[in-house]
């Protein structure tokens with residue numbers, strides 16, 4: 001479904017991704033692991049078409065982002081950021097905005113009501129209080145609440161691929177388990193960056209290790 005071939009990405013004079021390749025099948029979860037600074041987030045941002053890369057090819061069902069169109073690409077392949085997005089309003093208003101932006105045509109009232117219900121159900125499954133989703137300001141949520149709310153949103157807008165950048169990094173242990181379950185239950189394929197060595201075993205899926213080649217200098221720290 002998704003194929004990344006021989007990607008090269010540099011920042012200034014440092015090459016971060018060199019001949020980076022992967023593939024992802026429908027409904028598959030691929031864990032991307034490796035030391036801090038190796039380029040995991042950079043790889044996700046290139047795949048999401050949020051960052052440029054120098055060479056290589058990324059295709060979704062054999063179509064490049066240029067062939068599919070950038071908006072369409074992001075409808076299918078959704079990057080879930082590690083840090084809180086800025087938004088003025090409630091999580092529910094952010095979801096309505098995202099739903100509207102994704103729909104080429106106006107969403108009918110009944111479809112919107114159904115999709116809002118789905119969003120609330122996913123939020124609830126991750127331990128989020130429905131009142132806070134509907135009436136609390138986005139900026140007032142805790143880090144862990146905001147992280148779960150954005151994951152619920154990205155699941156509820158139903159992309160084909162989720163690009164998850166440490167999706168439970170702000171969550172406590174019990175919330176982490178709820179997040180893992182919600183992502184698994186969604187059945188959406190995912191490339192999942194994780195620093196928790198136990199997570200891939202709990203969730204299941206393939207693991208791709210982005211270790212530096214033998215003999216290379218230590219990874220540059222942030």
Ligand SMILES: Nc1ncnc2c1ncn2[C@@H]1O[C@H](COP(=O)(O)OP(=O)(O)OP(=O)(O)O)[C@@H](O)[C@H]1O
Pocket residue numbers: 011012016034035036037038039040041042043220221222
């Ligand atoms: N916008 C940028 N400009 C310059 N260098 C950058 C930029 N973004 C990332 N880098 C550098 O690219 C390298 C890879 O960063 P990246 O965030 O992709 O690593 P990572 O493997 O996701 O790290 P972590 O596990 O700590 O999140 C790092 O050395 C980082 O400093």
